[in-house]
Amino acid sequence: MPWNRKDLITIEELSVDEINTLFETADAFKKVLGRKTAKTPALRGKHVVNLFFEPSTRTRVAFEMAAKRLSADVTSLDMKTSSATKGETLRDTVENIRALAADIIIIRHSAPGSAGYIAKILDIPVLNAGDGAHEHPTQALLDCFTLREKFGSLEGRKIAILGDILYSRVARSNIWAMKKLGAEVTLVGPSTLVPHEFEQFGVHVSHNLKSALADKDAVMLLRIQHERQNASAFPSLNEYTSMFGLNKERLAWLKKDAIIMHPGPINRGVEIDSELADSEQSVILEQVTNGLAVRMAGLYLCNGGSAEAVVTK
Amino acid sequence: MPATWIKNGRIIDPKNNRDETGDLFIVDGKISARPAQDILDTAEVIDASGLVVCPGLVDLHVHFRVPGQSHKETIRSGTSAAAAGGFTSVVCMPNTSPAVDSAGTVQLIKDVVHREAVVNVFPTGTITVGREGEALAPTGSLASSGIVAITDGGKCVQNAGLMRRAVQYAHMFDIPVIDHCQDYSLSGDGVMNEGLVSAKLGLRGLPKAAEDMIVSRDVILSTHTGAHIHLQHVSSKTAVEIIRRAKARGINVTAEVTPHHISLTDAEVESFNTNFKMNPPLRSEEDRIALLQALEDGTIDCIATGHAPHTDYEKDVEFDYAPFGVIGLETALSLTLAQLYRSERLSLIGALSLLTHRPAEILKLKKGTLSEGADADVTLFDLDETWVPQDKKFFSKSSNSPWIGQELTGKVKTTIVAGRVVFDGTRILAD
Numbered sequence: 001m002p003w004n005r006k007d008l009i010t011i012e013e014l015s016v017d018e019i020n021t022l023f024e025t026a027d028a029f030k031k032v033l034g035r036k037t038a039k040t041p042a043l044r045g046k047h048v049v050n051l052f053f054e055p056s057t058r059t060r061v062a063f064e065m066a067a068k069r070l071s072a073d074v075t076s077l078d079m080k081t082s083s084a085t086k087g088e089t090l091r092d093t094v095e096n097i098r099a100l101a102a103d104i105i106i107i108r109h110s111a112p113g114s115a116g117y118i119a120k121i122l123d124i125p126v127l128n129a130g131d132g133a134h135e136h137p138t139q140a141l142l143d144c145f146t147l148r149e150k151f152g153s154l155e156g157r158k159i160a161i162l163g164d165i166l167y168s169r170v171a172r173s174n175i176w177a178m179k180k181l182g183a184e185v186t187l188v189g190p191s192t193l194v195p196h197e198f199e200q201f202g203v204h205v206s207h208n209l210k211s212a213l214a215d216k217d218a219v220m221l222l223r224i225q226h227e228r229q230n231a232s233a234f235p236s237l238n239e240y241t242s243m244f245g246l247n248k249e250r251l252a253w254l255k256k257d258a259i260i261m262h263p264g265p266i267n268r269g270v271e272i273d274s275e276l277a278d279s280e281q282s283v284i285l286e287q288v289t290n291g292l293a294v295r296m297a298g299l300y301l302c303n304g305g306s307a308e309a310v311v312t313k
Numbered sequence: 314m315p316a317t318w319i320k321n322g323r324i325i326d327p328k329n330n331r332d333e334t335g336d337l338f339i340v341d342g343k344i345s346a347r348p349a350q351d352i353l354d355t356a357e358v359i360d361a362s363g364l365v366v367c368p369g370l371v372d373l374h375v376h377f378r379v380p381g382q383s384h385k386e387t388i389r390s391g392t393s394a395a396a397a398g399g400f401t402s403v404v405c406m407p408n409t410s411p412a413v414d415s416a417g418t419v420q421l422i423k424d425v426v427h428r429e430a431v432v433n434v435f436p437t438g439t440i441t442v443g444r445e446g447e448a449l450a451p452t453g454s455l456a457s458s459g460i461v462a463i464t465d466g467g468k469c470v471q472n473a474g475l476m477r478r479a480v481q482y483a484h485m486f487d488i489p490v491i492d493h494c495q496d497y498s499l500s501g502d503g504v505m506n507e508g509l510v511s512a513k514l515g516l517r518g519l520p521k522a523a524e525d526m527i528v529s530r531d532v533i534l535s536t537h538t539g540a541h542i543h544l545q546h547v548s549s550k551t552a553v554e555i556i557r558r559a560k561a562r563g564i565n566v567t568a569e570v571t572p573h574h575i576s577l578t579d580a581e582v583e584s585f586n587t588n589f590k591m592n593p594p595l596r597s598e599e600d601r602i603a604l605l606q607a608l609e610d611g612t613i614d615c616i617a618t619g620h621a622p623h624t625d626y627e628k629d630v631e632f633d634y635a636p637f638g639v640i641g642l643e644t645a646l647s648l649t650l651a652q653l654y655r656s657e658r659l660s661l662i663g664a665l666s667l668l669t670h671r672p673a674e675i676l677k678l679k680k681g682t683l684s685e686g687a688d689a690d691v692t693l694f695d696l697d698e699t700w701v702p703q704d705k706k707f708f709s710k711s712s713n714s715p716w717i718g719q720e721l722t723g724k725v726k727t728t729i730v731a732g733r734v735v736f737d738g739t740r741i742l743a744d
C-alpha cells in the first residue's frame with residue numbers, strides 16, 4: 001500500500017488504505033521506540049521546521065520529538081503574533097523559511113485552510129498541526145491508532161465525541177477518520193456547540209448526555225473553553241459541568257469496559273472528574289505515546305519513506 | 314459629431330418591450346428616428362448583423378476605490394471594466410478614503426470622473442459621517458452636490474433610531490437610502506455562509522439571520538416613513554420572502570442581487586479560494602434558487618455587480634484574512650444570460666430589463682432605454698460567443714474574479730456612450 005502524498009493536511013482527503021498504511025508504519029515505529037536506542041536514521045540530514053502561529057507546547061514538543069527520533073534537525077518557531085499582524089504575509093514567511101533550506105514544515109495556524117494553502121505554495125512536505133477549527137490530522141490518527149490498539153478494529157464500534165464540536169479541529173478530523181474506519185459516531189454537547197448540520201456528515205447529534213453515552217465503546221472528551229460571557233455558547237463552566245461533565249455516575253451509562261479519551265490539555269473538574277482522567281479506563285497517556293509513533297510515521301511517509309523499509313531497518 | 318447608423322441588429326429595448334431586427338440611429342448623442350438621407354450619407358455605420366443591440370447596461374453598485382485606494386482601481390480602470398462589460402452607467406459607493414461624506418469629496422470625485430471616466434458615473438454619499446454609524450452626514454448638501462443616493466456602502470448603520478432619522482431626513486430631499494443589510498451582533502467575525510460547509514471547514518459563519526434582521530428593520534422603517542430604501546445584494550431566501558410580502562403591501566423598498574449570488578453557492582469555498590470570499594457570502598443552493606425565483610416574479614428589481622476590486626496580494630492570504638469582495642463588471646452580462654435567459658427562466662427582454670431600465674428607474678436615472686430622444690448609451694453583444702476570463706486580462710486593475718478560467722457565453726462587441734464608441738470589443742477608446 002503506497003503513500004503518494006507530499007503533505008498531510010486533512011483526514012478528509014485520505015483513503016482508508018492511506019490511513020492503514022500510516023498505521024502500519026506507526027506500528028513499526030512504535031516497536032523502534034521500544035528498543036534501547038529508540039532512534040532511526042530515516043530523516044538524517046533533513047531539517048524539519050515547526051512553525052507555530054498558535055501556542056501549543058504539547059503538539060509542538062510531540063512533533064519535535066518525533067522528528068528527532070527520526071534523526072532530523074529541528075527548529076521550532078513560536079510565531080508569537082500572526083504574520084498578518086506583522087504586515088508580512090504567510091506566503092512571505094514560509095517562502096523565507098523554505099529559502100533557508102527547510103526540508104519539511106509543520107504548521108499550526110489559527111486560520112482554517114492555511115496548511116493546505118502553504119502546501120500548494122511549497123515544494124517540500126507540509127504537515128498540518130492544526131489549522132483553526134478545520135483539521136488536526138495527526139491528532140485524529142493517534143486517536144484512531146489508540147482505538148485500534150484497544151479494539152483491534154474500529155469497525156462497528158460506537159464512539160461518542162463530547163464537548164465543543166463547533167470550534168474543534170480534533171472533532172472534525174476524528175469524524176472523518178472514525179467514519180472511514182467503520183465506526184459509528186455520536187456528537188454530544190450543548191446545542192450551541194453541536195449544530196445539527198453535522199448530521200449531514202453521517203454522524204448522530206445529541207444534546208442528551210445519558211442517551212448519547214448509552215452502549216458506547218469509547219467517549220472522547222474535548223477541551224472546553226469558556227470565552228467572554230456574551231460570546232459564550234453556554235452560561236457558565238459550572239452549568240456545563242453539571243449538564244455535560246463526565247463523572248463516575250455518568251461513566252456507568254457507557255459500556256462497562258468503555259474507554260475514555262482526551263486530546264489534552266485536560267480541564268480537571270470541568271469536562272471530566274479528576275479521578276476519571278487517571279482511572280484504568282482512561283487511555284489519555286497512551287494517546288500521548290502513540291502520538292509520537294504516528295507523527296514519526298507522518299513525517300517519514302511524506303518524506304517519501306515506505307512502511308516496509310521501517311520494519312527492515 | 315457625425316450621426317451613427319447601427320444596421321441590422323436585433324434591437325432589444327426592454328422598457329418599450331421592443332425586440333426586432335432593424336436599424337438604430339444616433340444623432341447628436343441621442344437615440345433618433347431615421348434621420349434625413351443627407352445625414353445618413355455621412356453617418357458612421359456599424360454593422361450589427363448577428364448582434365443584440367440593447368440599452369447600455371446600468372450598474373447601481375460598484376466600488377471604484379477613488380479617492381484613496383487607486384492601487385485597487387481608478388476611475389479610468391473601473392469605467393474601462395464597465396465599458397468592456399457593456400455598462401454605460403454605474404453608481405459608485407462612497408466607502409472610499411476619505412469616505413464621501415461632504416460636498417467637497419463629491420466634487421473631487423466628479424473632477425476625476427470628468428477627466429478619466431469612459432462611462433457615466435453617478436456618485437453616492439454616505440449616510441453617516443465617516444461611515445461610522447454615529448452622526449448623520451450632511452445629506453442636504455450632498456444632495457445639492459449631485460449624489461444620487463446615500464449609503465454607508467459596505468457598512469450597515471446598526472442603530473435603528475439613527476437609521477430611522479437618516480431615512481426620514483433623506484426622504485425630504487427625495488434621495489433614496491441604499492443599505493448593505495447586516496446585523497453585526499449576529500454576523501460577528503464570520504467569513505463565509507453559516508451552514509453545512511462552514512461546519513465542515515471550521516470557518517466562522519455569517520448567519521442569514523444577520524441579513525434578514527436588517528431587511529426586516531428596513532421594511533419597517535420604510536413602512537413608517539414612506540421613504541425609499543434600496544436593499545443591496547440580497548442573498549437569503551428568508552430576506553426574499555420578507556421583501557415579497559413588503560412589496561405586496563406596497564412598501565417602498567427595492568432590491569438587487571449580484572450575478573455571483575445567483576450563480577454560485579458556498580460549496581465553492583471548500584477550495585479555500587479567496588476569490589469566493591464576499592459579503593454577504595455565497596449561500597446555499599436553496600437560497601440561490603430563491604433569488605432566481607425572486608428575479609422571475611419581480612420581487613427583486615435588478616441585478617447589480619457589487620464590483621469590489623482587491624489586488625492579488627491582498628487576496629493571496631489565509632481565507633480568514635482576505636478582504637471580502639469580487640469584481641463583476643466584465644462578467645455580469647454573461648452570467649445574467651446564463652442564469653436567466655439560457656435557463657429559460659426569462660425571455661431575453663426580461664433578462665436584459667434587469668440590467669437596463671429597471672436599475673435606472675430605482676435611482677431615477679434617465680438611462681437604460683433606447684426610446685427616441687434618450688441618451689445614446691448602447692451596447693452591442695454577441696449572444697453566443699464564448700470567452701474565458703483570464704487573470705491579468707481584465708480591464709479592471711484587479712482580477713479577484715471567481716470566473717477565471719471558466720468558459721462564459723455572451724460577449725460585448727461595442728459599447729457606446731452618448732453616441733461615441735468607448736469599447737470596440739478589444740480596446741477602450743478614450744478621447
Ligand SMILES: [Zn+2]
Pocket residue numbers: 466467468493545546592593
Ligand atoms: Zn455591501
Ligand SMILES: [Zn+2]
Pocket residue numbers: 374376406466467619621
Ligand atoms: Zn458593495
